[in-house]
């Protein structure tokens with residue numbers, strides 16, 4: 558459970574809450590509609606940026622580019638395009654970066670990516686590709702003045718030998734030019750707060766924005782968490798126990814759990830939140846409402 562005893566961060570109660578939303582590129586017409594419904598519903602909350610994830614295959618990548626392009630064209634939102642080193646040469650990755658630049662995209666979430674053969678297998682870089690996320694950041698920096706966000710792992714990356722090694726990698730990414738880290742999701746706030754203390758003790762001062770995942774479906778989330786090395790506390794499993802076939806109650810419980818998590822973090826001075834939306838708006842909208850955000854209706858100038 559979330560204890561209340563850990564060191565509190567300096568209170569910055571009057572600083573505004575800032576949120577960002579992560580979407581994934583849709584695979585079908587139906588998913589496209591649900592994505593755009595979510596974008597339209599969440600846009601009036603004036604997020605700092607909205608990010609679009611990047612996949613391994615060529616067609617997935619095209620969908621990322623198309624989604625980012627549509628956000629630029631049809632909304633006033635600031636897009637952040639995720640980009641990985643996986644299965645592409647440096648030239649190919651550089652071309653993607655240049656294309657984003659030309660399209661007016663100035664923010665990239667730079668990642669190594671998962672092993673092409675699947676999570677849990679050994680990562681083999683493309684022979685002509687960027688070998689690590691740090692190399693990718695250096696490459697992006699050479700191509701222009703981008704805002705670069707990176708990942709951070711409060712429970713360490715599953716491939717890392719130790720927490721210290723993982724934090725050294727984070728430091729290298731910052732030294733290469735990253736200005737914000739977004740965390741892997743977590744459910745126990747102690748995990749994030751302890752990580753923050755460790756990171757700050759190593760002299761890392763950039764924002765480490767907590768990644769929040771509202772639990773749309775407990776089984777799926779738990780299975781994904783296992784692959785990514787995020788722990789699922791027993792108390793969380795108990796909250797969703799017996800609700801497998803009760804979608805309505807599950808949604809109410811999910812909203813309550815996520816609200817409890819973010820409100821606890823605000824009490825500890827956290828002001829920035831990144832939501833893994835899963836392309837669904839309702840839960841995230843409700844949680845943002847509880848955080849005090851209110852919709853502003855704004856139309857993009859013609």
Ligand code: FAD
Pocket residue numbers: 609610611612613639640641666667668669670671672689690691707708709714715716717718722723726727739740741742768
């Ligand atoms: P990195 O920080 O690059 O670390 C990966 C591993 O390599 C770690 O074990 C690290 O210690 C090690 N390492 C890194 N550099 C070195 C070095 N120089 N020497 C030795 N070891 C090193 N995946 C996608 O495919 N598409 C996405 O859009 C996507 N978005 C994500 C967004 C966020 C916020 C997060 C947290 C993850 C995202 N992922 C995405 C998942 C991510 O690609 C995987 O977790 C991947 O396995 C690691 O990539 P990374 O850049 O996060 O990790």
